[in-house]
Amino acid sequence: MGSYKFLMIFMSGFEILYGLIDLMIQPEVKTMDSFWLTMTSSRRSVLSLSVAYPLLLIWGGAFGIALASFGIHFVYRYFIITGSKKWVTENKGLWIWMSIPIASGFIYAFAIHFFWNLSPVMDAFVKEKLEISENVSASQIIYFSSYPFKTIPKSPFIELDWLQIYGVIFLCSSVSISFFTMIYFGVKTYSAMRNFQYTSSSTKNLQTQLFYSLVIQTIIPVILIHFPTTLIYVSTFFDAAYEFYGKVVTVTIALFPAIDPLPSLIIIKPYKQAIKNCFKKTLNVKGMSSVEASTRVTSTIMSRPGNF
Numbered sequence: 001m002g003s004y005k006f007l008m009i010f011m012s013g014f015e016i017l018y019g020l021i022d023l024m025i026q027p028e029v030k031t032m033d034s035f036w037l038t039m040t041s042s043r044r045s046v047l048s049l050s051v052a053y054p055l056l057l058i059w060g061g062a063f064g065i066a067l068a069s070f071g072i073h074f075v076y077r078y079f080i081i082t083g084s085k086k087w088v089t090e091n092k093g094l095w096i097w098m099s100i101p102i103a104s105g106f107i108y109a110f111a112i113h114f115f116w117n118l119s120p121v122m123d124a125f126v127k128e129k130l131e132i133s134e135n136v137s138a139s140q141i142i143y144f145s146s147y148p149f150k151t152i153p154k155s156p157f158i159e160l161d162w163l164q165i166y167g168v169i170f171l172c173s174s175v176s177i178s179f180f181t182m183i184y185f186g187v188k189t190y191s192a193m194r195n196f197q198y199t200s201s202s203t204k205n206l207q208t209q210l211f212y213s214l215v216i217q218t219i220i221p222v223i224l225i226h227f228p229t230t231l232i233y234v235s236t237f238f239d240a241a242y243e244f245y246g247k248v249v250t251v252t253i254a255l256f257p258a259i260d261p262l263p264s265l266i267i268i269k270p271y272k273q274a275i276k277n278c279f280k281k282t283l284n285v286k287g288m289s290s291v292e293a294s295t296r297v298t299s300t301i302m303s304r305p306g307n308f
Helices: 004-025 049-082 085-089 091-115 120-134 162-195 201-237 243-259 262-267 269-303
Strands: 028-032 035-041 141-146
Touching: 004 049, 004 091, 004 243, 028 120, 028 201, 028 243, 035 049, 035 120, 035 201, 049 091, 049 141, 049 162, 049 201, 091 162, 120 141, 141 162, 162 201, 201 243, 201 262, 201 269, 262 269
Parallel strands: none
Antiparallel strands: 028 035, 035 141
């Protein structure tokens, strides 16, 4: 697998970090008619809010890391298949591959902090509602939100919040670029795999397994993250976002780091074989322990003098 294993390790490490942040600050996506927000509070977070807010930004920035990671995985697979060794074997190239999703995550976190702050009027409106639902004071609540107006919902006067609109444009553009990259290089990789002459059947099987695993790993966040968040954006645009939508997104986002590694473990044969061997060793150890215990009991019974 060469250097590709380091990209897979990086992706696994990212998902573990994402899960730990989710566990520590317990963010929740809330939808309220025409806007949505992601929040946490002192009641939810095990850390102080001064620490929880940067983690909340990193949690949001993880979306950018995921988009970039899946994109570069497809590009990397294409270079592997086509034999562009300069970009996939040298250490310098590996660091470039790993730096792209990290940079994307920081850009996303900065964009959230810069663009998705509500106007003072909306901030007071939102915190008043959150105080009731969270049962804490406004000072104990942190959040980021997307709402394209500076005025409260259903206000007779409407004023656009252009920073919020720029934030939505940035999000839509980055998602579009990521999807274009994955589809373009996914198709080119599949075409190259069909035409490429492999040195052995085992190499061909491994490359095929890696490709299909990557495709399924890409479909998972589309189902768990992209579709639900798109539903929220569309429903808030039409002033029809039910509270239930936010709860669904909160659950699906939390499921992502647990489900996403499964395709690699199930499809890629070396991983699957390693898991089987692990279970076999565990069962063998338990079996040997049972046999030893049974033997000791039998020996004890046989060694006792008979009572007649």
